[in-house]
Amino acid sequence: MAEPSPQPIVTGRSRLYAIIGDPIEQVKSPEILNPIMQRAGKAGILVPMRIAPADLETAIRGIKAIGNFDGIIITVPHKVRMLALVDDVLPTGRRVGAINAVRRERDGRWVGDMFDGKGMVAGLRKHGHEPKGKRALLVGAGGAGSAVGFALAEAGVSRLTVHDIDPDKAERLARGIAAAFPDAGAGVGPANATGYELVVNATPIGMRPGDPSPLDSTGFHSGMVVADVIILPHDTPLLAAARECGCAVMGGRPMTEGQAEEMARFLGMTGG
Amino acid sequence: MAEPSPQPIVTGRSRLYAIIGDPIEQVKSPEILNPIMQRAGKAGILVPMRIAPADLETAIRGIKAIGNFDGIIITVPHKVRMLALVDDVLPTGRRVGAINAVRRERDGRWVGDMFDGKGMVAGLRKHGHEPKGKRALLVGAGGAGSAVGFALAEAGVSRLTVHDIDPDKAERLARGIAAAFPDAGAGVGPANATGYELVVNATPIGMRPGDPSPLDSTGFHSGMVVADVIILPHDTPLLAAARECGCAVMGGRPMTEGQAEEMARFLGMTGG
Numbered sequence: 001m002a003e004p005s006p007q008p009i010v011t012g013r014s015r016l017y018a019i020i021g022d023p024i025e026q027v028k029s030p031e032i033l034n035p036i037m038q039r040a041g042k043a044g045i046l047v048p049m050r051i052a053p054a055d056l057e058t059a060i061r062g063i064k065a066i067g068n069f070d071g072i073i074i075t076v077p078h079k080v081r082m083l084a085l086v087d088d089v090l091p092t093g094r095r096v097g098a099i100n101a102v103r104r105e106r107d108g109r110w111v112g113d114m115f116d117g118k119g120m121v122a123g124l125r126k127h128g129h130e131p132k133g134k135r136a137l138l139v140g141a142g143g144a145g146s147a148v149g150f151a152l153a154e155a156g157v158s159r160l161t162v163h164d165i166d167p168d169k170a171e172r173l174a175r176g177i178a179a180a181f182p183d184a185g186a187g188v189g190p191a192n193a194t195g196y197e198l199v200v201n202a203t204p205i206g207m208r209p210g211d212p213s214p215l216d217s218t219g220f221h222s223g224m225v226v227a228d229v230i231i232l233p234h235d236t237p238l239l240a241a242a243r244e245c246g247c248a249v250m251g252g253r254p255m256t257e258g259q260a261e262e263m264a265r266f267l268g269m270t271g272g
Numbered sequence: 273m274a275e276p277s278p279q280p281i282v283t284g285r286s287r288l289y290a291i292i293g294d295p296i297e298q299v300k301s302p303e304i305l306n307p308i309m310q311r312a313g314k315a316g317i318l319v320p321m322r323i324a325p326a327d328l329e330t331a332i333r334g335i336k337a338i339g340n341f342d343g344i345i346i347t348v349p350h351k352v353r354m355l356a357l358v359d360d361v362l363p364t365g366r367r368v369g370a371i372n373a374v375r376r377e378r379d380g381r382w383v384g385d386m387f388d389g390k391g392m393v394a395g396l397r398k399h400g401h402e403p404k405g406k407r408a409l410l411v412g413a414g415g416a417g418s419a420v421g422f423a424l425a426e427a428g429v430s431r432l433t434v435h436d437i438d439p440d441k442a443e444r445l446a447r448g449i450a451a452a453f454p455d456a457g458a459g460v461g462p463a464n465a466t467g468y469e470l471v472v473n474a475t476p477i478g479m480r481p482g483d484p485s486p487l488d489s490t491g492f493h494s495g496m497v498v499a500d501v502i503i504l505p506h507d508t509p510l511l512a513a514a515r516e517c518g519c520a521v522m523g524g525r526p527m528t529e530g531q532a533e534e535m536a537r538f539l540g541m542t543g544g
Contacts, residue, residue: 007279010306012291012299012320019284024340027284034282047317048284050339062334067322068296 006038008045015044015068017267020059021075024050026207026232028253029073032260033269040270044070053077060085064110071103071267076204079114079143086110092117095180096150098143103267113266116144117151119259120200120227126258127250129198129225132156136198139163139191139215141173144229145202153177153184157198161189163215165203193226194219199242201228206236213238222246229255278310280317287316287340289539292331293347296322298479298504300525301345304532305541312542316342325349332357336382343375343539348476351386351415358384367452368422370415375539385538388416389423391531392472392499398530399522401497403470404428411435411463411487412474413445416501420474425449425456429470433461435487437475465498466491471514473500478508485510494518501527 008014019029030046037044051059056078063069074082079098083089086102090113093099099112124131136157138149141164153160160177164170170188177186193199193215205214207230217238220226226242231252239249264270280286291301302318309316323331328350335341346354351370355361358374362385365371371384396403408429410421413436425432432449436442442460449458465471465487477486479502489510492498498514503524511521536542 007281009279010302010317010319012297012302014302014320016319016321022339025284030282030284030286045282045317045319047282047288047319048286048340049288051337052339055337055339059334059337062331062337065323065327065331065334067294067324067327068320 006035008034008038008043010045011043013043015042015070016066017044017046017071017073017269018049018063018069019046019073019075020049020051020078022050022052022077024048027075028231028256032257033264036260036264037269042269042271044269046073051078056081057085069104071101073263073267074100074102076144082112086112089113092150095176096143096146098146100143100147101263101266114147115259115263115266116147116229116255117149117154118262119255119257120148120229121151121155122258123250123254124225124227126254127248129248129250131198133158134197135159135195136200137161137163137189137191137193137196137215138200138202140202141166141169142202146173148200148202148229149173149177149186150180152198152200153181153186157184159185161187161196163189163191191215192219193217193224197224199224199226201230201236201238204230206230206238207232211237213241217241217245220245220247224248225250228252231256278307280306280310280315282317283315285315287314287342288338289316289318289343289345289541290321290335290341291318291345291347292321292323292350294322294324294349296320299347300503300528301532304529305536308532308536309541314541314543316541318345323350325353328353329357341376343373345535345539346372346374348416354384358382361385364389364422367448368415368418370418372415372419373535373538386419387531387535387538388419388501388527389421389426390534391527391529392420392501393423393427394530395522395526396497396499398526399520401470401520401522405430406469407431407467408470408472409433409435409461409463409465409468409487410472410474413438413441414474417474418445420472420501421445421449421458422452424470424472425453425458429456431457433459433468435461435463463487464491465489465496469496471496471498473502473508473510476502478502478510479504483509485513489513489517492517492519496520497522500524503528
């Protein structure tokens with residue numbers, strides 16, 4: 001058995017962080033970031049908070065009223081709506097139109113940014129899948145999808161097809177990416193893997209047993225990389241099908257791990 | 273050095289508890305109750321939350337909107353006002369007019385009760401100071417004072433003089449105690465230790481450097497027990513003066529420890 005990770009000892013002086021989402025049981029951030037704080041000597045603790053969509057405003061107002069609360073990590077389905085609940089958003093978050101981390105500044109303002117895309121690209125690179133020059137299909141143009149799309153474009157993919165069950169959403173994202181990264185070949189297209197070298201599912205389809213496939217996988221072949229933003233189940237039906245066809249696969253956890261240190265720095269978890 | 277206490281590993285499945293107060297840095301409940309949960313195999317974590325009086329309603333509304341939040345421990349200055357923010361109060365809490373623990377029932381209702389008084393009496397007994405038959409002076413008739421007053425009466429003190437800077441508050445508490453425990457000799461009187469065997473400070477006076485004494489200590493003598501509900505500083509000026517006069521002294525921590533197991537049971541920290 002591995003050594004247990006160092007856990008912060010919670011005291012009256014602990015600073016608070018939460019990861020918010022619905023569902024919440026699947027999140028891995030507490031297990032990843034609490035040991036980072038502990039090793040950095042930061043007296044803080046990150047806890048999970050399940051917040052239903054209807055309760056988001058009320059819960060965030062409450063969190064802001066807690067004096068020793070320093071930051072929030074945001075997961076599905078709150079990444080887009082959190083934009084409207086902070087005082088300022090940094091450039092990546094503004095471009096993506098969604099945020100997954102918010103911190104309280106010294107002056108009391110809450111400022112958000114988006115790290116999902118950087119996390120996905122860092123995870124792909126760590127697993128030996130350089131996105132640069134690849135033809136990529138992105139399924140899902142919500143918060144996570146937008147983040148991944150901008151980051152793949154920034155990383156230099158040669159083509160980036162965006163699909164969403166809502167065509168207007170896909171179109172909006174593709175246009176936004178094309179404006180910021182003209183060389184990425186951003187456009188919209190069907191959810192069909194044929195002809196791509198990199199396929200990313202950025203929808204929640206696959207989280208629940210019996211979910212259909214988020215895309216047409218008849219074009220899966222070895223030499224293709226298939227990634228999923230879903231963390232739990234670890235092995236979504238999409239990834240299982242891709243593996244069977246000889247694709248390289250990557251689940252959602254490397255995306256979380258890939259952004260952990262940068263996010264910890266942004267949230268002040270590594271100092272003071 | 274002592275073995276570090278076992279710390280819960282926070283995961284996405286952790287249930288949440290908070291201790292709320294202002295200030296909050298001095299609280300010891302996380303260090304006492306987190307190891308109790310960990311030893312009981314309960315996947316939960318208790319964290320401190322500093323909530324200013326003006327923000328109490330907003331913060332509590334937010335906490336109630338968090339789906340995996342199971343309970344709240346309440347410290348100064350929120351014990352009285354929390355009464356109005358829960359759905360139901362158990363008999364001790366109703367009698368005292370203040371609560372220091374609230375749990376979410378299975379049906380979603382929030383129910384509060386008061387454990388401070390039992391904690392003070394348990395702490396005194398553990399240190400060999402049986403309150404039964406003693407002449408007691410209680411300074412402070414707020415949330416903590418009321419809890420301690422009712423519990424001392426229930427424990428069988430032969431006389432119980434209540435003092436508060438607000439005479440009406442002292443009068444109300446003394447009348448309430450006299451009604452519930454006619455043999456306790458409850459009444460009001462000056463904050464002067466002369467003639468008592470047990471003196472309890474239940475005001476926050478002594479928390480801040482330079483605070484005056486909460487009572488006239490010219491009557492301190494050996495054979496007298498002087499207790500303080502204040503946890504930090506560990507040694508309040510009152511306790512230091514009492515020790516110098518040969519009194520037995522007890523700080524606030526035994527009161528917290530004395531109620532820990534009963535409170536943990538009430539909050540569901542010891543099972544499930």
